[in-house]
Amino acid sequence: MSKITFLGAGSSIFAKNVLGDCMRGEALQDFEIALFDIDHERLKDSEQMLNNIKMNLESTVNIVSYTDRKDALRDAKYVINAIQVGGYDPSTIIDFEIPKKYGLRQTIADTVGIGGIFRNLRTIPVMLDFAKDMHEVCPDAWFLNYTNPMAALTGTMLRYTGIKTVGLCHSVQGCAEDLLKSLDMPTDNIQWEIAGINHVAWLLEINRNGEDLYPEIKRRALEKQKEKHNDMVRFELMLRFGYYVTESSEHNAEYHPYFIKSQYPELINRFNIPLDEYPRRCINQIEEWKKMREDLVNDENLSHERTNEYGSYIIEAMETNQPIKIWWKRTEHGRFN
Template identity: 50%
Template sequence: MHAPKITFIGAGSTVFAKHLMGDILSFEELRDAEIVLYDIDEQRLGESLAVGNKIKRQLDVPASISATTDRSRALDGADFCINMIQVAGYKPGTVVDFETPKAYGLRQTIADTLGIGGIMRALRTVPVLADMSKDMERLCPDTLHINYANPMAMNCWGLSRLSKIRTVGLCHSVPHTAKELADDIGVPVDEIDYLVAGINHMAFYLKFEHKGEDLYPRIRQVMEEGRVPDWNRVRYDMFKRLGYFVTESSEHFSEYVPWYIKSGREDLIERFNIPLDEYPRRCENQIADWQRLSKDMQDPDKTVEIERSVEYGSHIIRAMVTGQPAVIYGNVTNDQIISNLPQGCCVEVPCLVDRNGIQPTRIGALPPHLAALMQTNINVQALTVEAIVTGNRDHIFHAAMLDPHTAAELDLDQIWALTGDLLKAHGDWIPENLR
């Protein structure tokens, strides 16, 4: 294959773009890649370009790195499109997603995947991705669209119905959680064999073994000995009740279910150490960190740290370019992959990657209680996607009505009023027919 053209969409996410550029250019087979950085923010785009050129110099590779605010130019002939956009950004998008529900007494931790915040983020994001995909169909119809943008499942599900472009969604929760569990039980993570399946942020380790030994008894021992990390109490509690460990962090998971965040139950917040408003706090910290680091990253006399991340993106590109197989965890359309989840929904499973592209592993049936728990989240995803695809605004309210956390906190009149307020507050960020 020719030197691949790799387009970064939303490249103003400079720190994440830095990790991915370092990953890609660290592979010998990809050192001559053409990387095109695209964003609507010229300042952030310029900062990302400066970082990319610094990585190129440090690695001494012949890669081509350029930046543009012209989307058509960025996509034209792209072999791979890596998407990392955040429509409406932290301000106003995330702020509205948190502050408006809070006025109704509905508190959240991350609000980017499910819940009323996740629904709104999907309404902002899927139409933009679908519009981009029309350009891809015209300018690079054979590209692989690698989506990192949240809400992962709703974005990928929506695109599967609105676009012909091949898409795989990537998330780092599987390898991150494996490393955390490995640290908890004192087993090197690179010696652990695991099998994970489910939906994004609610997938479970169906197998977690070391040289044929089931490691779940050792994880139970962590609970018995009182060694559960303070920041991971929710997931260990779910493990105690379900018998399987979930992939997504405790702060995320606590808002996907109705049991941990409840008005008037501060004892639960304290007992499970739930970080309410965690995402806005994280965003503010990242902004402050970036302001401190920005000058250093653009200073030609200072180097950047290049260390391979756990992200799957570069492994996919390398495998498809060279034919050397790799196994990644991807979010793909459920086409007879998990038999007791709805066909067409977005599932997260191991996938073989080579020149043939992304080839998901057929899982069969999940343990029924895990599938039932996932279904409560899939209901919300399905109705949100249906609203976007069909333009039926009522389904936004139905999605909110069926959201586990929202329904546990608010009555139907409150849910209707809150949803209406959020749609109004988002204004032009949401398609006119859905406002």
């Protein structure tokens, strides 16, 4: 029996999406789905939730929880990574509150700046431990990384471990359609091309039946900038540099040196920048999980519809040798001159 191992399986909502998708894949029905998390209570919750989905989908996968990481990885063919080292408390709190004492404000802090640096310092050693275990018990497995800082962590695995690795982020596949929807433009029959560095990939082309949509996009964006909205940073970048960027305005506010400036605090209000956005999200997610847990974990009628997360499609394509089109993170091989 082939094996998919999910590291960080206590992330129940994300595990539901990715592994529920796997249970929807016809070619993956003979797989073992191995769950691992250092939080054993959340691990148990995810196992029960996924077994409910399995029952209602009439899937034949075998779901197994492990408390030993190496056992979870043993003989895996695919390893999905969705960990967050240190969690919200204490690490995210520290990442925001200490810099704030010295006047440095952040929005997400998962990629660059003080928050991104310390996320890297916390997470890279754990990723290297994963790679060491994988070399011992599943050296040929593919490592599908969903953990941030995406570019740095995926780059570390590719450059220094010898593990076959791809980085996966949600921002690319919905970028073009979301942009058009925000400007009340139709989304049918569009073709687009995106390239760049996670989370700063750029929508280089967007067309419909050969027609460049950027002139109309920019016209509408310029008009929309006259009123406050939640994507002002990305629209400003597009109007200044010519291209729309994949990740959210709250991310890009701290990726570029133009928006969060101690000497120009009025820019925060002008571009509607949500400082401390990520801690707020964490608190909301913790509270939401308390409300949702009973329904998700103990609902014997729980089912799942396949999402647009790439993980299951990659695995299914590799198993069936059927090509698919996806966007993933890898080392640069000449796309940019």
